[in-house]
Amino acid sequence: MSARDSESGRASENIGRTKPGQDEGSATFGAFVRKPGARRVAVDVSSSNKGSNPQDAAIEPVEALPDDAVEVGFIADAYGLKGWVKIVPHANGKQGGDALLDAKRWWLVKGRDRKSVRCLQSKVHADTIVARLAGCDDRDAALALKGHTVSIARSDFPKLDSDDEFYWVDLIGLDVENEAGVALGRVADLIDNGAHSILRIEYPGTNKDGEPVTEERLIPFVGVYVKTVDRTAKRIVVDWDADY
Structure with a gap:
């Protein structure tokens, strides 16, 4: 059994999460994977702007994000002189980094400031992703976006290859x-230890004084322990004793 960490969210029984920019054939950063996937390098959707809503050419303030919005990284800096931005994808795998190479609509958040923007082009650059956004045409505009988190719709995450693959964000909150x-x-x-992913499970307990506390247990997300994942029933069944 495997699952996905996320540049998008992928992990595996025997393949640890890797970062954007690794060699062809490396596991995709961000989602659980059964086998290594090819590196995703770029998406250019600028041609699809023709005939679109004029608002798509600007960065628009919004009051709220979509219900399925997932935070996948943050804008760390400007990139170059023509308005490109540099995004650091979340490295803990639960969000969705390589989805930044597919999603055409991004939501940017900094404090109470929320914006909607169309991504025209994105590509892997070393351990980051760089992107050209509609309405961001020079370095000053790009620097003004520094510090904003980046969210995309869960529906824009790349489709997984099999029923044995799961995005981390889809596992969080499931009962075990x-x-x-x-x-x-x-x-x-979820935690990435380099070899595989680990479920971090919280459950109610008591301390030595009998006061209620939240305790945790760690279970490797590998087939020998994880038997079934039922997203519909919101349940994971494991071969794990409560006393472990």
């Missing part, structure tokens, strides 16, 4: 139980 039906808690996060 063992094969005996004992509840083990709920997935709060």
Whole structure:
């Protein structure tokens, strides 16, 4: 069994998450994968602007993000002199970095400032992604976006190749139980240890004074332990004893 970390979100039983810009044949950064995937290098959607809404050519303020918006990185700096921006994808794999190479609509957030913008072109650059955004035409405009987080719609994430692949964001919040039906808690996060992904599961407990606390257990996301993932039932079944 495998799952995806995310430049988009991919991980695997035997393949750790890699970063954007790795060699062809490396595992895609961000989503769980059963086998290595080819590096995604660029998307250019500028030609699809013809005949589109004039607002698509500007960075527009919005009151709220879509319900399925997922934060996938942040704008770290301007790139070059022509308005390109440099994005650092979230490296913990739960969001969705290589989705930045597919999504045409981005949402930028900094404090209470929320913007919607069309991505015209994006590509991998070393450990980052650089992008050209509509309405961002020079370095000063790009610098004004520095520090904004970048979110995209979950529906814009690249399609996974099999039923044994999962984006981290889709696993967070699922209930976990063992094969005996004992509840083990709920997935709060995932961790990449370089060899595979690990479920970080939170569950209620008590401290030595009998006060309620939140405890955690870590379960490797590998086939020997993870038996089924049922997103419809919002449940993961594992071969794991509650006393481990």
